[in-house]
Amino acid sequence: MDTDGVDATADGSTKADLRTAILRSRRAVPADRRRVEAAALARFLRDTTTAGDVACAYVPVGSEPGSVDMLDGLLRAGTRVLLPVAREHDGVPQPLGWGEYRPGGLVEARFGLLEPPPPTLDAGAIGSATVIVVPALAVDRAGIRLGRGAGYYDRSLPLADPAARLIAVVRDEELVDALPGEPHDVAMTHALTPGHGVVRLQPA
Numbered sequence: 001m002d003t004d005g006v007d008a009t010a011d012g013s014t015k016a017d018l019r020t021a022i023l024r025s026r027r028a029v030p031a032d033r034r035r036v037e038a039a040a041l042a043r044f045l046r047d048t049t050t051a052g053d054v055a056c057a058y059v060p061v062g063s064e065p066g067s068v069d070m071l072d073g074l075l076r077a078g079t080r081v082l083l084p085v086a087r088e089h090d091g092v093p094q095p096l097g098w099g100e101y102r103p104g105g106l107v108e109a110r111f112g113l114l115e116p117p118p119p120t121l122d123a124g125a126i127g128s129a130t131v132i133v134v135p136a137l138a139v140d141r142a143g144i145r146l147g148r149g150a151g152y153y154d155r156s157l158p159l160a161d162p163a164a165r166l167i168a169v170v171r172d173e174e175l176v177d178a179l180p181g182e183p184h185d186v187a188m189t190h191a192l193t194p195g196h197g198v199v200r201l202q203p204a
Contacts, residue, residue, distance in 0.1 A: 015180060018146055022137045022174060026063035029171075037194035038067040041169060044197040045070050048167070049131055051078025056098060056126050056160075057133040058084055059106060059114040064135060065171050065194065071101050082129065085120045086110060086152055095123035095155040126159050134188065136168035140179040143187030143203035157186035167192050175199065 038060075049055055055074050060066040074081050085097035086109065099116030106114040126132065134153060138146040145168050147153055157166065168188040172195040187203035
């Protein structure tokens with residue numbers, strides 16, 4: 001399956017090639033279509049949790065699919081929502097910290113991100129989550145996720161509860177047949193797309 005003209009399975013395709021093409025495609029999506037897709041993502045995500053669950057999620061920014069409505073929907077369902085706080089040590093990305101999501105309480109952070117203000121929970125807080133909503137540029141049917149390459153989630157996801165659902169959020173055409181993977185990749189268990197809802201993946 002291709003990604004708006006990018007063959008994700010073609011020999012010689014690099015992660016950098018795929019990132020460039022997907023980001024270009026996302027930037028070309030009209031604003032009204034973004035809004036429709038964001039509303040669908042919020043609706044589908046809300047139905048993945050029940051009262052008392054803990055979800056680690058994130059705030060979509062720029063051309064990322066979704067909106068803050070995804071987080072508000074989880075809160076209305078009675079789910080506790082934790083958001084990532086990016087941290088580095090001597091310029092090296094560290095496992096993400098986590099902060100409580102409260103509507104209207106986000107602050108601007110590095111990389112154009114929005115984060116919860118202090119206090120920040122340590123990286124182990126991800127282990128309390130039953131659902132972990134993960135940003136992605138693409139994900140394949142075996143659960144291999146293409147991220148932006150910074151490595152924050154690669155360092156954080158091994159700390160998750162093995163029973164947690166790991167849900168990559170992508171547009172419909174970004175759920176592909178195969179992506180290049182690496183030994184350290186943590187496989188997603190599900191994809192969330194605006195047209196298909198929550199799709200179970202088949203990690204090896």
